[in-house]
Amino acid sequence: xxxxxxxxxxxxxxxxxxxxxxxxxxxxxxxxxxxxxxxxxxxxxxxxxxxxxxxxxxxxxxxxxxxxxxxxxxxxxxxxxxxxxxxxxxxxxxxxxxxxxxxxxxxxxxxxxxxxxxxxxxxxxxxxxxxxxxxxxxxxxxxxxxxxxxxxxxxxxxxxxx
Numbered sequence: 558x559x560x561x562x563x564x565x566x567x568x569x570x571x572x573x574x575x576x577x578x579x580x581x582x583x584x585x586x587x588x589x590x591x592x593x594x595x596x597x598x599x600x601x602x603x604x605x606x607x608x609x610x611x612x613x614x615x616x617x618x619x620x621x622x623x624x625x626x627x628x629x630x631x632x633x634x635x636x637x638x639x640x641x642x643x644x645x646x647x648x649x650x651x652x653x654x655x656x657x658x659x660x661x662x663x664x665x666x667x668x669x670x671x672x673x674x675x676x677x678x679x680x681x682x683x684x685x686x687x688x689x690x691x692x693x694x695x696x697x698x699x700x701x702x703x704x705x706x707x708x709x710x711x712x713x714x715x716x717x718x719x
Contacts (some may be wrong), residue, residue, distance in 0.1 A: 564619050569655075572662070573661055573662040574662075575662075576663065576695075576699050577666045577668065580662070580666030580670075580694065580695040580696040580699065581670065582584060583680070584666075584678040584694060584695075587608055587609065587680035587694075588678055591680060593610075594607070594608070595616070596682060596702050603683055603684060603685050604681055604683055605683065605684055606680055606681070606682065607679075607680060607681075608678070608679075608680045609679050610676040610678060610679070611676060611677045611679050611683075611692075612626070612627045612675055612677075620698070624675055627671065627675035631672065633673070634664055634667065637663055638664040639662040641657055642666065644657050645657045645661065650710065650712050652706070653706075653711070655706060656703045656704075656705075656706030656709075656710060657703065657707065658703070659699045659702045659703025659706060660699070660700050660703035660704060660707070662696075663695075663699030663700035663703065665696075666695065666696035666699070667694075667696045670696070677696075679692040679693055680694060681693050681694060694702075
């Protein structure tokens with residue numbers, strides 16, 4: 558039985574590592590192939606490529622507030638990520654672990670990106686009918702997916718054996 562538990566933890570670690578790798582790979586591709594501030598259409602209906610660098614947090618909050626704020630956000634995100642790892646380790650429900658793993662992978666993807674120069678690379682631009690919503694990256698998408706899964710498994714999903 559212990560080996561099944563160890564295997565489950567290894568799966569979660571590998572999943573988080575894959576999420577981080579995908580995030581950093583796509584940020585690297587965007588940085589090397591897109592021109593800063595120039596929008597490029599994609600085949601996705603509401604998403605364009607638009608390379609920007611964000612020193613703040615979600616939706617550009619605290620962007621451009623200086624290095625101290627950026628590094629404070631780095632430390633804060635790291636501490637939250639450590640707490641997420643603790644939650645994953647103590648969570649018994651594998652489905653909830655997956656939600657927490659999405660958030661953790663996204664958080665670490667942005668941490669590693671911010672470590673380089675105090676900024677996060679964003680390149681996916683959500684725009685509907687010429688209205689610009691925000692520019693984000695895969696880490697942000699992973700965090701959002703994880704949050705939705707956590708809410709679903711905590712509040713909505715009820716297994717039959719309860």
